[in-house]
Amino acid sequence: GENVEQHPSTLSVQEGDSAVIKCTYSDSASNYFPWYKQELGKRPQLIIDIRSNVGEKKDQRIAVTLNKTAKHFSLHITETQPEDSAVYFCAASHTNAGKSTFGDGTTLTVKP
Protein backbone atom coordinates (compact mmCIF):
# COMPACT_ATOMS: atom_id res chain seq x y z
CA GLY A 1 0.00 0.00 0.00
CA GLU A 2 0.87 3.67 -0.12
CA ASN A 3 3.29 5.09 2.45
CA VAL A 4 3.72 8.85 2.91
CA GLU A 5 6.59 10.32 4.88
CA GLN A 6 6.55 13.95 5.97
CA HIS A 7 9.34 16.17 7.30
CA PRO A 8 9.97 18.00 9.50
CA SER A 9 7.63 17.04 12.32
CA THR A 10 7.97 20.51 13.86
CA LEU A 11 8.98 23.81 12.29
CA SER A 12 9.39 27.17 13.94
CA VAL A 13 9.89 30.35 11.90
CA GLN A 14 9.83 34.09 12.44
CA GLU A 15 6.93 36.04 11.04
CA GLY A 16 7.71 37.03 7.47
CA ASP A 17 10.06 34.11 6.83
CA SER A 18 9.30 31.22 4.47
CA ALA A 19 8.38 27.69 5.54
CA VAL A 20 8.90 24.50 3.55
CA ILE A 21 7.41 21.09 4.34
CA LYS A 22 8.41 18.02 2.36
CA CYS A 23 6.69 14.71 1.68
CA THR A 24 7.63 11.54 -0.15
CA TYR A 25 5.28 8.80 -1.34
CA SER A 26 5.85 5.23 -2.37
CA ASP A 27 3.03 4.28 -4.78
CA SER A 28 3.76 5.41 -8.34
CA ALA A 29 0.02 5.09 -9.09
CA SER A 30 -0.79 8.01 -6.77
CA ASN A 31 -1.94 10.98 -8.81
CA TYR A 32 -3.51 13.41 -6.35
CA PHE A 33 -1.59 15.23 -3.61
CA PRO A 34 -3.57 17.51 -1.29
CA TRP A 35 -2.33 19.53 1.67
CA TYR A 36 -4.54 20.05 4.71
CA LYS A 37 -4.23 22.61 7.50
CA GLN A 38 -5.55 21.77 10.95
CA GLU A 39 -5.82 24.56 13.49
CA LEU A 40 -5.98 23.67 17.16
CA GLY A 41 -9.24 21.95 18.02
CA LYS A 42 -10.54 22.19 14.45
CA ARG A 43 -11.02 19.84 11.53
CA PRO A 44 -8.39 19.44 8.77
CA GLN A 45 -9.20 21.62 5.76
CA LEU A 46 -7.71 21.63 2.29
CA ILE A 47 -5.43 24.56 1.54
CA ILE A 48 -3.96 23.51 -1.80
CA ASP A 49 -3.68 20.42 -3.96
CA ILE A 50 -1.82 19.25 -7.04
CA ARG A 51 -2.38 16.50 -9.58
CA SER A 52 0.28 14.40 -11.20
CA ASN A 53 0.03 16.13 -14.56
CA VAL A 54 1.21 19.42 -13.04
CA GLY A 55 4.62 20.29 -11.59
CA GLU A 56 3.75 23.37 -9.57
CA LYS A 57 0.71 25.25 -8.33
CA LYS A 58 0.42 28.59 -6.54
CA ASP A 59 -2.29 30.27 -4.54
CA GLN A 60 -1.20 33.63 -3.13
CA ARG A 61 1.40 32.88 -0.41
CA ILE A 62 1.12 29.12 -0.76
CA ALA A 63 2.69 26.93 -3.44
CA VAL A 64 3.09 23.21 -3.95
CA THR A 65 5.67 21.48 -6.15
CA LEU A 66 5.64 17.89 -7.33
CA ASN A 67 8.51 15.75 -8.60
CA LYS A 68 6.95 12.54 -9.94
CA THR A 69 10.25 10.93 -10.79
CA ALA A 70 11.56 11.31 -7.27
CA LYS A 71 8.10 10.76 -5.75
CA HIS A 72 8.19 13.83 -3.60
CA PHE A 73 6.14 16.97 -3.19
CA SER A 74 6.57 20.07 -1.07
CA LEU A 75 4.52 22.86 0.45
CA HIS A 76 5.98 26.37 0.42
CA ILE A 77 4.52 29.18 2.50
CA THR A 78 6.01 32.64 1.96
CA GLU A 79 5.71 35.72 4.19
CA THR A 80 4.44 33.62 7.07
CA GLN A 81 1.99 35.13 9.53
CA PRO A 82 1.03 34.04 13.07
CA GLU A 83 -2.30 32.74 11.73
CA ASP A 84 -0.36 30.23 9.62
CA SER A 85 0.49 28.42 12.88
CA ALA A 86 -1.19 25.01 12.66
CA VAL A 87 -0.55 21.35 11.88
CA TYR A 88 -0.09 20.69 8.17
CA PHE A 89 -0.71 17.29 6.60
CA CYS A 90 0.27 16.07 3.17
CA ALA A 91 -1.63 13.18 1.61
CA ALA A 92 -1.56 11.00 -1.48
CA SER A 93 -4.23 9.03 -3.29
CA HIS A 94 -5.08 7.64 -6.70
CA THR A 95 -8.36 7.55 -8.55
CA ASN A 96 -10.84 5.05 -7.13
CA ALA A 97 -8.38 3.97 -4.43
CA GLY A 98 -11.01 4.65 -1.81
CA LYS A 99 -8.63 6.36 0.62
CA SER A 100 -6.09 9.10 1.13
CA THR A 101 -2.88 8.21 2.97
CA PHE A 102 -1.65 10.98 5.23
CA GLY A 103 1.80 11.99 6.35
CA ASP A 104 2.36 12.27 10.09
CA GLY A 105 1.90 16.04 10.10
CA THR A 106 4.11 19.10 10.66
CA THR A 107 3.45 21.49 13.51
CA LEU A 108 4.28 24.95 12.21
CA THR A 109 4.77 27.77 14.69
CA VAL A 110 5.13 31.32 13.39
CA LYS A 111 6.60 33.64 16.01
CA PRO A 112 5.53 37.28 15.85
Added chain:
Amino acid sequence: DTAVSQTPKYLVTQMGNDKSIKCEQNLGHDTMYWYKQDSKKFLKIMFSYNNKELIINETVPNRFSPKSPDKAHLNLHINSLELGDSAVYFCASSQVSTNEKLFFGSGTQLSVL
Protein backbone atom coordinates in the same frame (compact mmCIF):
# COMPACT_ATOMS: atom_id res chain seq x y z
CA ASP B 1 -25.52 24.25 5.63
CA THR B 2 -22.80 22.08 7.15
CA ALA B 3 -21.28 19.80 4.50
CA VAL B 4 -20.24 16.94 6.80
CA SER B 5 -21.80 16.83 10.24
CA GLN B 6 -21.04 14.35 12.98
CA THR B 7 -22.45 13.90 16.45
CA PRO B 8 -21.71 14.00 19.27
CA LYS B 9 -18.81 16.45 19.48
CA TYR B 10 -17.70 15.07 22.84
CA LEU B 11 -18.14 11.59 24.26
CA VAL B 12 -16.97 10.69 27.77
CA THR B 13 -17.62 7.13 28.88
CA GLN B 14 -16.42 4.29 31.07
CA MET B 15 -14.35 1.33 29.92
CA GLY B 16 -16.48 -1.54 28.71
CA ASN B 17 -19.36 0.61 27.50
CA ASP B 18 -20.74 0.67 23.95
CA LYS B 19 -21.09 3.95 22.07
CA SER B 20 -22.01 5.25 18.62
CA ILE B 21 -20.97 8.24 16.52
CA LYS B 22 -23.16 9.43 13.66
CA CYS B 23 -22.13 11.15 10.44
CA GLU B 24 -24.04 12.70 7.57
CA GLN B 25 -22.90 14.46 4.40
CA ASN B 26 -25.00 16.63 2.10
CA LEU B 27 -22.45 16.99 -0.69
CA GLY B 28 -23.66 14.09 -2.80
CA HIS B 29 -20.25 12.38 -2.49
CA ASP B 30 -19.87 8.72 -3.35
CA THR B 31 -17.48 7.81 -0.52
CA MET B 32 -17.41 8.30 3.23
CA TYR B 33 -14.66 7.55 5.73
CA TRP B 34 -13.76 7.25 9.36
CA TYR B 35 -10.33 8.54 10.40
CA LYS B 36 -8.79 8.29 13.87
CA GLN B 37 -6.51 11.03 15.17
CA ASP B 38 -4.49 10.01 18.21
CA SER B 39 -2.74 12.15 20.80
CA LYS B 40 0.27 12.57 18.51
CA LYS B 41 -2.06 14.05 15.85
CA PHE B 42 -1.50 11.18 13.40
CA LEU B 43 -4.47 10.76 11.04
CA LYS B 44 -5.12 7.10 10.24
CA ILE B 45 -7.89 5.75 8.08
CA MET B 46 -10.15 3.19 9.68
CA PHE B 47 -12.90 2.53 7.15
CA SER B 48 -14.03 3.66 3.74
CA TYR B 49 -17.48 3.15 2.22
CA ASN B 50 -18.24 3.70 -1.45
CA ASN B 51 -21.94 3.88 -2.28
CA LYS B 52 -22.77 2.03 0.96
CA GLU B 53 -20.25 -0.75 0.28
CA LEU B 54 -17.24 -1.28 2.57
CA ILE B 55 -14.07 -0.91 0.50
CA ILE B 56 -11.37 -0.23 3.07
CA ASN B 57 -10.99 -1.80 6.52
CA GLU B 58 -7.57 -0.97 7.89
CA THR B 59 -6.87 -3.62 10.54
CA VAL B 60 -9.32 -2.12 12.97
CA PRO B 61 -10.43 -4.31 15.93
CA ASN B 62 -13.76 -6.08 15.49
CA ARG B 63 -15.13 -3.96 18.33
CA PHE B 64 -15.47 -1.18 15.75
CA SER B 65 -18.38 -1.67 13.38
CA PRO B 66 -19.28 0.89 10.74
CA LYS B 67 -22.74 1.02 9.21
CA SER B 68 -23.84 2.90 6.13
CA PRO B 69 -27.63 2.91 5.75
CA ASP B 70 -27.34 5.06 2.62
CA LYS B 71 -24.77 7.07 0.64
CA ALA B 72 -25.19 10.13 2.84
CA HIS B 73 -24.71 8.45 6.22
CA LEU B 74 -21.92 6.53 7.89
CA ASN B 75 -22.14 5.64 11.56
CA LEU B 76 -19.52 4.10 13.81
CA HIS B 77 -20.42 1.79 16.67
CA ILE B 78 -17.80 0.80 19.21
CA ASN B 79 -18.29 -2.11 21.60
CA SER B 80 -16.48 -2.75 24.88
CA LEU B 81 -14.59 0.52 24.87
CA GLU B 82 -10.95 0.44 26.01
CA LEU B 83 -8.66 3.18 27.32
CA GLY B 84 -6.67 3.07 24.07
CA ASP B 85 -9.76 4.01 22.08
CA SER B 86 -9.51 7.56 23.43
CA ALA B 87 -8.89 9.79 20.41
CA VAL B 88 -10.60 12.20 18.04
CA TYR B 89 -12.65 10.43 15.38
CA PHE B 90 -13.24 12.29 12.13
CA CYS B 91 -15.84 11.44 9.57
CA ALA B 92 -15.06 12.60 6.03
CA SER B 93 -16.44 12.35 2.53
CA SER B 94 -15.15 12.77 -1.01
CA GLN B 95 -15.94 12.03 -4.62
CA VAL B 96 -13.59 9.11 -5.23
CA SER B 97 -14.62 8.63 -8.85
CA THR B 98 -12.92 11.93 -9.71
CA ASN B 99 -10.31 11.71 -6.91
CA GLU B 100 -11.27 14.89 -5.11
CA LYS B 101 -10.35 16.36 -1.74
CA LEU B 102 -11.71 15.20 1.58
CA PHE B 103 -14.30 17.19 3.49
CA PHE B 104 -14.04 16.48 7.21
CA GLY B 105 -16.65 16.61 9.92
CA SER B 106 -15.88 18.59 13.07
CA GLY B 107 -14.65 15.50 14.92
CA THR B 108 -15.77 13.57 17.99
CA GLN B 109 -13.48 13.71 21.01
CA LEU B 110 -13.85 10.30 22.68
CA SER B 111 -12.51 9.95 26.21
CA VAL B 112 -12.61 6.51 27.83
CA LEU B 113 -12.15 6.57 31.60
